[in-house]
Amino acid sequence: MRDTDPRMRIITHAIERLIPARTPAFVSVAVSETVPGTRGIRGSWTGTPADVAERVYTALYGRPTTATAPEASPLEQAHQAKRNRDLAGEVGALMSAGTALESAPWYPVRPGDLVHVHYEAAGQTPAFGETYLIGPEDGGLMSMRLLAHTLPDEESAAGGMIGCFAVEAADDPIYELWVEAGPHRLTIVRDGRPVHTGRG
Structure with a gap:
């Protein structure tokens, strides 16, 4: 889809960054022609x-596709680009994921934030979720510890993936989860209020 193509996002972010300390929702672009002597x-x-990003994208790559497909995480997008031998797309997917994370109004995560990730059903594994808690660590680092999950015990024992995004001490404990699971699967709650609700 148009809004998930990393190249489109990179172009859009580059245009928005023309104004320092901008609020992307309020940025507009004006182009005018002044003819000498008039x-x-x-x-x-x-x-x-x-709008401008779509025009630039079309000029460089052709019309954006509007085919509906399941949304992919940045890592899945990078792997798809690699399979297509698209180095720019591969790098772009990961770079735009980092840009999207770092430009989120709630970023960085803070101690006390709750991070919930939703996983779709896959094969014999039903859909389930995990909830992590961000905590402080020594030296200004942060941890992300698993609080709970909704996968039945017999499934979690077989799967071995529960808590795989837990982090003991990191500058940015959410980065790996953001890139691998994808922002569209995450809900982040701060002080009892959702600050990020993915795309669902």
């Missing part, structure tokens, strides 16, 4: 950074 602007266009 008394004013002869033509103009106004749109959003996403």
